[in-house]
Amino acid sequence: MIAAIVPAHNEEQLIGPCLQALQVAAAHRALDGEGVAIVVALDRCSDATAAVCRRFGVQTVQVDAGCVGVARAAASEVALSLGARWIGCTDADSRVPADWLAKQLHCGAGAFCGVVTVDDWLDYAPGVQQHFLASERLEDGHAHVHGANMGFSAAAYRDSGGFLPLVTGEDVALIAAIQTSGARVARLAAPQVVTSARRHARASRGFSDFLKRLEQQMDPDEGGLVRALPSIGRRSAGAW
Secondary structure, three states, X not given: OEEEEEEEOOOOOOHHHHHHHHHHHHOOHHHOOOOEEEEEEEEOOOOOHHHHHHHHOOEEEEEOOOEHHHHHHHHHHHHHHOOOOEEEEOOOOOEOOOOHHHHHHOOOOOEEEOOEEEOOOOOOOHHHHHHHHHHOOOOOOOOOOOOOOEEEEHHHHHHHOOOXXXXXOHHHHHHHHHHHOOOOEEEOOXXXXXXXXXXXXXXXXXXXXXXXXXXXXXXXXXOXXXXXXXXXXXXXXXXX
């Protein structure tokens, strides 16, 4: 059995397309009919996120932590208790491609790290998109760690100690621990996950905050960076 986990905090507006995409990926013919459990960790949700999850018929676990690391860990434990041999991890504001789980399963490693792309740049200036694309290495062997596009075997997860209860950097810490445990990490350019460029972040120091910092550092007259920013490649998620 395979699992896909999603941490969520007040995501009623975006989690529907996320879950729909996951269900398409769960039915991919390359999985040969293997069962897939989709588990959403509802962390201090006060909106209709839970109702959306019920409508899609996915499993949920309640978390009262205000911490994405705790939410990912809770969803992972549910997945393991169901017998998952592989766990794919994404975010509620993201949409995975149809072959997302199938490609992870055949990556030939204990863990998978993928890249992300954005299909709606909202009101961001073209320069923000250009600088993001320049920083996001869309090629095999990249150094990125995105919680929206990663996966790992049950064995690698257990051997690494699992997600730590961190308010930031839980995804980066897990991949580092998996590597330390001796498992190989496949850093591949495909499959890519489409994520949101929304301005109202759910996780501090995450993707939304990175884009806003990038925008703030741009020269308003020339569209260039006033000074360099840290690479998104080792970005962290964060507190809700």
